[in-house]
Amino acid sequence: MFRRLLPTLCAMLMALSAQADTPKQIMWQDLTPGTAKAEDDPFSAMSLDQLSDLSDLAWIRDRRARGEKPTPKDQADEQALLSRLKQAGVDAEAMLTKRDEVIAQRQTQAVAVNAKLDGAQVRIPGYVLPLEYKGKQVAEFLLVPWVGACIHTPPPPPNQIIHVTPARPFESTGMFAAVWVTGQLSAASSKRALFMLDGSSDIDIAYSLKASVVEPYTE
Numbered sequence: 001m002f003r004r005l006l007p008t009l010c011a012m013l014m015a016l017s018a019q020a021d022t023p024k025q026i027m028w029q030d031l032t033p034g035t036a037k038a039e040d041d042p043f044s045a046m047s048l049d050q051l052s053d054l055s056d057l058a059w060i061r062d063r064r065a066r067g068e069k070p071t072p073k074d075q076a077d078e079q080a081l082l083s084r085l086k087q088a089g090v091d092a093e094a095m096l097t098k099r100d101e102v103i104a105q106r107q108t109q110a111v112a113v114n115a116k117l118d119g120a121q122v123r124i125p126g127y128v129l130p131l132e133y134k135g136k137q138v139a140e141f142l143l144v145p146w147v148g149a150c151i152h153t154p155p156p157p158p159n160q161i162i163h164v165t166p167a168r169p170f171e172s173t174g175m176f177a178a179v180w181v182t183g184q185l186s187a188a189s190s191k192r193a194l195f196m197l198d199g200s201s202d203i204d205i206a207y208s209l210k211a212s213v214v215e216p217y218t219e
Contacts (some may be wrong), residue, residue: 003024019022023123023182028145031207033112043102050088054095057081061096069091072079089107110157113206122209125217126162127176131192137169141205147176148204150194158206163190166211178217183210 012034019080019172043051060078064070070078126143129150133139142150164181186209191202 023121025123026117027124028126028160030117031114031162032109033114042098046090047088050085050090053081054090054092057085057092058096058099062212109208111159111189111204113159115187117185118187119186121183123180123182124162125178125180128172128179129176129194130172131163131194134169136171137171138166139169140165141172142205143179143181143209144176144195146216150201151175154205158204161203161205162207162209163192163205164209164211164214166214170214173216180213180215180217181209181211182215184211184212185209 043054046054057078060070060074060081063074082092124143126145127147127149128138129142129144130138131140131142141164143164144150145156145160146153150161155161162181162185164183167183185207187206188208190205190208192205194201194203
């Protein structure tokens with residue numbers, strides 16, 4: 001009986017082993033532990049025009065809080081903004097009170113990691129921002145979710161940047177080359193100095209990845 005079951009058991013074990021070794025394909029949103037509930041972040045339900053009006057109102061109020069005397073134009077703009085927001089069903093005073101709380105919440109979410117992916121074998125697409133070269137090959141880089149991140153635009157949140165160390169240096173087609181990266185992901189906070197034309201800047205990073213494969217991006 002056992003001899004008859006042995007081949008089946010071996011096949012099952014081999015299948016499970018192969019499944020365990022298969023990298024999980026993930027996307028950038030998978031790196032965050034979850035999104036805030038709408039009631040925790042009421043700004044997420046506001047339109048761009050409403051957010052712009054609230055931002056302008058906050059700017060006027062902040063200047064007043066710093067002791068600057070509002071101009072007649074500031075006073076007229078303030079009333080117009082309050083009226084427009086009220087017509088849109090937005091309680092401007094409540095939203096301004098909530099602002100600092102939501103800012104702190106977003107800052108916390110920006111560094112939070114998905115613990116389920118810590119130590120996992122993953123495959124993720126992104127853009128290469130080289131940190132170190134060996135000859136003309138890239139030996140260390142940041143993987144970022146969009147072209148220009150950290151150089152031409154502000155850096156993404158820490159949990160949207162991955163510090164990648166490939167098993168072997170690889171040929172890159174240039175700055176922000178699109179690639180697929182496969183390897184073991186670790187949730188490990190770090191900083192990396194990024195050198196630019198106008199000096200250097202420390203970039204906060206929430207993940208690192210030891211890459212077994214770095215390959216050109218394809219759909």
